[in-house]
Amino acid sequence: MPMTEQEVLEKVRETLVEALGVDDDEVTPEATLTGDLGAESIDFLDIVFRLEKAFNIKIPRGELFPDNVLNNPEFVQDGKLTDEGLKQLKERMPHLDLSGFEQDPDVNKLAELFSVQTIINYVRDKVNSN
Amino acid sequence: MRWIWIDRFVEFEPGVRAVATKNVTLAEEHLHDHWEAFPVHPASLIIEGMAQTAGILVGQAREFSEKVVLAKIAKAEFSDIVVPGDCITFEAMLETIADEAAVTRGIVKRGGEKIAEVNLMFSHIDHNFAGQKFPKENFVFTGQFQRMVEPFLEGRHG
Numbered sequence: 001m002p003m004t005e006q007e008v009l010e011k012v013r014e015t016l017v018e019a020l021g022v023d024d025d026e027v028t029p030e031a032t033l034t035g036d037l038g039a040e041s042i043d044f045l046d047i048v049f050r051l052e053k054a055f056n057i058k059i060p061r062g063e064l065f066p067d068n069v070l071n072n073p074e075f076v077q078d079g080k081l082t083d084e085g086l087k088q089l090k091e092r093m094p095h096l097d098l099s100g101f102e103q104d105p106d107v108n109k110l111a112e113l114f115s116v117q118t119i120i121n122y123v124r125d126k127v128n129s130n
Numbered sequence: 131m132r133w134i135w136i137d138r139f140v141e142f143e144p145g146v147r148a149v150a151t152k153n154v155t156l157a158e159e160h161l162h163d164h165w166e167a168f169p170v171h172p173a174s175l176i177i178e179g180m181a182q183t184a185g186i187l188v189g190q191a192r193e194f195s196e197k198v199v200l201a202k203i204a205k206a207e208f209s210d211i212v213v214p215g216d217c218i219t220f221e222a223m224l225e226t227i228a229d230e231a232a233v234t235r236g237i238v239k240r241g242g243e244k245i246a247e248v249n250l251m252f253s254h255i256d257h258n259f260a261g262q263k264f265p266k267e268n269f270v271f272t273g274q275f276q277r278m279v280e281p282f283l284e285g286r287h288g
Contacts, residue, residue: 019204042201042231046251049226049233061230 081105095121142282184222
């Protein structure tokens, strides 16, 4: 039976409370991981490990959060994503809302795009496609 | 010189679990100032003891080929203090290990009694930091750390 958005949210909330040491009520769908919940780089990997366990899924690296896109000079120039980089990101991360970011694709701002909703979108599709 | 905060391993199950002990003694200088009238083994050094126990467990799981550094203290909760004369044990369990990192759970006990829970995350640094290069030699697992665990690994390494 497919998981509902609410069921996914509850489990994601539990995961983020443990990974980031935040309170339940801080984990709203709109909350951003770095800005609102204080996530740092190592936390992204921790979140991936915990989601894999909580939902019994496998999350290939670079699928939920970007990795090699940002290290590739073809995709990033002068700290901004190139058109090719943006295209790659869109293809690889359909769960991520890039509207707004496209106007000023500064890589440093990319992390701010990741919200609790981004994780919910990703996990919901992953769990329900199995 | 390494700053070692465990005395010896008493159990070591490669890739699964490790148990180390530490005897806390008033001969240790840090206890003279922390604090003179009431010596207490600092919680930060209890975390370090767990990081060393768990870090060696993580390092051995990849045959000491990775540079393992403490990346995150996911949880550190203490229910009692540790004072001179106490013998504490660090029990570390390897929960997850991947190319980039590892996660451990840990319990600190005195006698049979649990006095702390310390859950950690370690980074395999050659796989992180956006491809930044580190020295070739493994500066984490020098002889002293490896010798501590050698008795449990005899016959395993050629």
